Amino acid sequence: MCRMFGFRSAVPSRAHRSLVEAENAVSAQSVRHPDGWGIGWVTDDDAYVVKSTNAAHASQRFQRASERLMSHTFVVHVRRATVGVVDHVNAHPFRFGRWLFAHNGTVFDFERMGPWIESRIAERFQPLILGDTDSERLFYWLLTRLHEAGLDPAGRTESSADAVAVVVRTALLELDGVARALGAERPIVNVLLTDGRLLVAHRAGMPLLLSTQKRFCADFHTCPEPSKVCMEAVRPEGVPVNHLIVASERIGDAENRWEAMADGSTVWLRSDFTLALHEPPAGWEAPVLPEGYRSSG
Numbered sequence: 091m092c093r094m095f096g097f098r099s100a101v102p103s104r105a106h107r108s109l110v111e112a113e114n115a116v117s118a119q120s121v122r123h124p125d126g127w128g129i130g131w132v133t134d135d136d137a138y139v140v141k142s143t144n145a146a147h148a149s150q151r152f153q154r155a156s157e158r159l160m161s162h163t164f165v166v167h168v169r170r171a172t173v174g175v176v177d178h179v180n181a182h183p184f185r186f187g188r189w190l191f192a193h194n195g196t197v198f199d200f201e202r203m204g205p206w207i208e209s210r211i212a213e214r215f216q217p218l219i220l221g222d223t224d225s226e227r228l229f230y231w232l233l234t235r236l237h238e239a240g241l242d243p244a245g246r247t248e249s250s251a252d253a254v255a256v257v258v259r260t261a262l263l264e265l266d267g268v269a270r271a272l273g274a275e276r277p278i279v280n281v282l283l284t285d286g287r288l289l290v291a292h293r294a295g296m297p298l299l300l301s302t303q304k305r306f307c308a309d310f311h312t313c314p315e316p317s318k319v320c321m322e323a324v325r326p327e328g329v330p331v332n333h334l335i336v337a338s339e340r341i342g343d344a345e346n347r348w349e350a351m352a353d354g355s356t357v358w359l360r361s362d363f364t365l366a367l368h369e370p371p372a373g374w375e376a377p378v379l380p381e382g383y384r385s386s387g
Contacts, residue, residue: 092123092167092168092194093119093168093338094165094182094336094338095166096165096166097336099332100363102160102162103333104160108341109146116341127146127152129152131163131164131165132162133161137187137190139185162286180222180226183282184226186233186243189243189244190282191228191283192225194280194298195295195296197227198275198277202274203268204224210234211227212233215243228281232258235258236249239257248285251287251360251361254358255356255366258292265277266294277294277295278294278295278379279292287361290358291356291358294353294376294377298351301346303346324357327366328365331364333363352369354371354376
C-alpha cells in the first residue's frame with residue numbers, strides 16, 4: 091500500500107516536520123513502502139518534482155529536499171509497487187504543466203482495464219507515458235477528461251475547483267462502473283490532484299484523512315467555536331480554512347486534528363481557501379482490497 095501526503099496553505103511553508111520529524115512522518119511510513127518516493131511542489135507559476143527509487147527513510151536526498159523546499163503546495167508519495175516495476179519513471183507524483191497527481195491504490199485486472207483507460211487518453215498525451223503503472227495512465231486519462239470538459243489540461247489557466255472536482259469524481263465513479271460491468275475487481279483509487287491553486291482529493295477503497303487545524307483540541311466534539319471545521323458541516327458551498335492537509339495516515343497527532351473522509355467522497359480546496367465536499371453516492375459500498383493483494387500507486 092502506498093502512502094500520500096498533500097498540503098495546501100495560504101502562506102508558503104516547509105513540510106519538513108510532516109515528512110521527517112513528526113510522529114509517523116512520511117519517511118517513517120516508507121519503511122513499509124520502500125519502492126521509491128517523490129516530492130512535488132509549486133513555485134511561482136510552475137510545478138516541480140524530485141523522485142528516487144530508494145526508500146525515503148534511507149534517503150539523504152529526501153531529507154535534504156524536505157529541509158530546503160518551501161511552498162504553499164506539496165504532494166508527497168512513498169510507493170509500494172505492484173503494477174509496474176520499481177523505476178524512477180514509476181514513482182509519484184506525476185507532473186504535467188502545473189498539475190501534480192498521486193494515487194494510492196490499484197486498478198485491478200489491468201490486462202482488461204488498462205486498454206480501456208489507454209484508449210480514452212488523448213493522443214497528445216500518449217507519447218508522455220513513460221512508465222508501466224496504472225497510476226500514470228490514470229493521470230493522463232484524468233487530464234484528458236479535464237480537456238474534454240473545457241478546462242486547461244496544463245493548468246496554466248486557472249480552473250474552477252468545483253469543475254475539476256466534478257470531472258475527477260465523475261471519471262473515477264465511471265471507472266468503478268466499468269470494472270463492475272466487465273466483472274473485474276473494483277479499482278482502489280485514492281487520488282490527489284492539484285495545480286497549486288486548487289487541491290482535489292477523492293477516496294475510494296483505502297483510508298484518507300484530512301486536517302485543517304494545527305492543534306489538537308480535547309473538546310473538539312463539543313466546542314461551539316464557529317470557525318472550527320468539521321467534516322459533517324462541510325458541504326459544496328464550502329467553509330473557510332487557512333490550510334488543508336490530506337494524508338493516508340495520521341501524522342503528528344499531537345499537533346493536527348485529523349478527520350476521516352468517507353469512502354466514495356470527494357473533497358476540494360478552492361483558490362479562495364474554502365473547503366467543499368461531495369458525499370458518497372447513494373448506495374455506495376467501498377471497494378474491497380482482494381485478500382493477499384498489495385495496492386500499488
